[in-house]
Amino acid sequence: MKKYVSFFRIRFLTGLQYRAAAWAGLSTQFVWGTMLLLMFRAFYRADTSAFPMTFEQLSSYIWLQQALLALFITWSFDEDLFESIRSGSVAYELCRPADLFGMWMCRTVATRLSRTALRCLPVLIVAAVLPRPWGISPPASPLALLAFLVSVLLGLLVISAMGMLVYALTFYTISPVGLRTIFASAAEFLSGGFIPLPFLPDSIRRVVDMLPFASVQNTPLLIYGGFLSGQEALFRIALQAAWALALILAGRLILLRAIRHVVLQGG
């Protein structure tokens, strides 16, 4: 266990080095969040009764999404891992007395956490001082805040485990471009990255809600604003835990199989 903690620590500290990039990214996120809110305001004015949540809940959703962007991002992968699979230097990793899945999973989780640590506070602070209904509201209740935090952690495990599946499958395709494009676009939409899932038609939403993608950012962000609460929230958190477990087991299995069949490219 100790070695995985060290892997985590190294990766986390490396991630914290990119401070300038984080500052540069922040302004982009403010503008992005503002544009999204302006867009939804136009729809809100068009037909208020068709709006599935209050505008305050939507604002909280959008700003939390921007604050946690790096945590739940679907299109960002570790290029070094792909390169090591392509070039064959993954062989060195296999020589280490540690489990490949465990190492890479730690690495992914740590990278996501450190990038978020750099970015989330400034976004949250600015969003908190924005006037109502544009800013982020306090959580629906203290219990909702607690459930939100648990749900965020589970969401992080789910998205990281899904990323591991992409790495594992890359052993078969060698070039990762295709897999990651398909994964990123499907995951982005189905996790509520383009539009929050409550805006989908109800019949489609019932199916999408059960998919692992909805367990990534959709569940925690909806719990925070109180859109999901009580039994429903508990059920969703349990669903998240189930998906996290299933995906981790599947990822491990596929990665182990992939390694057994691996032909190292080049010498």
Place this chain on the structure above:
Amino acid sequence: MSVFRLYLRYFSLHLRSSMQYKTSFFLTLFGQFMSSFAMFLSVYFLMSRFHRVEGFSMEEVMLCFAVVLMSFTLAECFARGFDSFPAMLANGEFDRILARPRGVVMQTLASKLALTRLGRLIQTAFVFVWVIPNCGVRWDTARIITLILMIAGGVLFFSGMFLLSAGICFFTTESIEFINIFTNGGQQFGSYPLSIYGESVLRLTTFIVPLACVQYYPLLFLIGRTENLLYALCPLAAALFIIPCYGFWRFGLRHYRSTGS
């Protein structure tokens, strides 16, 4: 060898090299189709829930969406070299380009061709096929020309943005994330007529970053909100945007000092 033939030569090289990883090529093609399909669905679901936004109907918004997505995709397809410019600067590839006795712009353009973007073009074509007969526009010559101008103006607008972003890299080496707001963001937020974001955004995108000139104003002419031909000619103004972008890129090039790799 003429510039054009040389470009074709590059084109066939790129085609053959991407065919080396066939599975990945078709997966990417499919992925690109999916990515624009997801964008289409987002617009479709929002419009079918709210029916109208700032007076625009579903079909009118879809026309706007298809124009912007097609011009963005075409620009990405051919000006991809400028999009991934920071990598070229960092790894010294650009220094090799400077050493060759051919145009710098042409070589940069030809250094990357994103053929897999075809997947997105197919998706846009579907939207056009659906929306052109159904959007209630009387398609006379003036309106057909306007539509073509919109797409062409859009391609030049986004290419200008890629040039600008590459130009900045001469000074910073790294790409500036903020430019994303105008490239990817321009595509995503440009899916709707820019007037829905309010007066100040519309003014900004008319006079400073002229994206509204290729979608909002000519769209008003297409759907018959105005008969003023000036609105139809707005995309030409957007086309002029590429001139200062090119100027900036030349300026950056003159100040370029290799990264030394």
